[in-house]
Amino acid sequence: MTAGIEVREGIYWVGVKDWARRSFDGLIPLPHGTSYNAYLVRGATKTALVDTVNPGFEGELLAKLTEVTDPARLDYVIMNHAEPDHAGALPAVLAAAPRAEVVLTAKGAEMAVRLYRVPEDRMRLVKDGDALDLGGKTLQFVDAPFLHWPETMFTYAVEDKVLFPCDFFGTHTAEGLYDDEVVDLTVRAQMYFGAIMMPFRKAGERALEKLSSLPIELIAPSHGPLWRHPERVLTLYRRRTAGETLHKVVVAYVSMWGSTERLVRVAAEALLRQGVQVAVHELAHVDVSDLAGELVDARAIVLGAPTVLGALHPAALNAAHLVRTLRPPLRYAAVLSSYGWGGGALRQAGEIFGPTGIEVVGTVEVHGAPGPEDEARAGALARTLAAKVTG
Ligand SMILES: Cc1cc2nc3c(=O)[nH]c(=O)nc-3n(C[C@H](O)[C@H](O)[C@H](O)COP(=O)(O)O)c2cc1C
Ligand SMILES: [Fe+2]
């Protein structure tokens, strides 16, 4: 049995919980599943659905909608974001709601045509600040590009002070309806931020600036619990978009025969001794969200990687690529490596870090297994890095 849940008078959660989903975009593991939240907003004269759900859950969405209203009488479907986890049920909803117009940004319209073949005459384009009157309930639109794609916008229910930001402020978990019902939710929200929003920190800052003039009592994102304590996630996002970092170093390494690992152990302990917070991740088994969530507030990274076929070990290459593309607020890096004959790992690490603006403070490379002198070099490099991080 599925039912919509009234979260404010006339505002219903009609989303779907995908308890069993275990990965997103072939990239992000989902140990707690996720949810696709959609909301029905019913005014005195008009009714709007905010976002839809992932393909495959159309029936559940329509069943929940039907309990609250006759879908055939739906006036608007707000498409905050074109990605299929929120817009994928558009074709089914439009078929069930022949009167409904899709409300979206101009970029959203292009995507809605390309992805879902939404007819032009069923689209209503909106710009920043535009509003829809539902009768006693006003929906106002806030342009919020690149959170998470170029077309994204937020919807704000003016009288109820409810924000529908789609992916922004989301969490990948199927647990809980409200933020205070899930243990460690801010930790998970931080992992989500790292994996999904970190590359768009500047866009996030601009959006937060716009939101600062709106009174917000409830944040109703399209993944994870609703924030009835909005300040929890607003504070987190202010810090993370500003790129605030701690005296913290992420040590990310992989080692086939233990040589690189020995350098890593020496360096990690030297960092700890200098009073630096250290988070070590072994890359052969790393979870992208764990690593991304760790990088959001770290000031430096130590990459440990042997040479494989003239290049970085592929697991380290993947991590270095993530650093380059997720653009965490890292300021410094150090590289530890071992090779058997020609090397190549260091060269490739330099090529990847070079354009990022992250300063490579130093490298230690060992031919074969490290001796005491090599370990001493790794310790000295760690102390240099610690001085930068705490300086
Ligand atoms: C599959 C494989 C490929 C390798 N390719 C190279 C290479 O192209 N150039 C090189 O200098 N060493 C190469 N090596 C040697 C390793 O870099 C060397 O054994 C190194 O000490 C391993 O460090 P580790 O103990 O941290 O795994 C390769 C080793 C393996 C197992
Ligand atoms: Fe998205």
Ligand SMILES: [Fe+2]
């Ligand atoms: Fe999403």
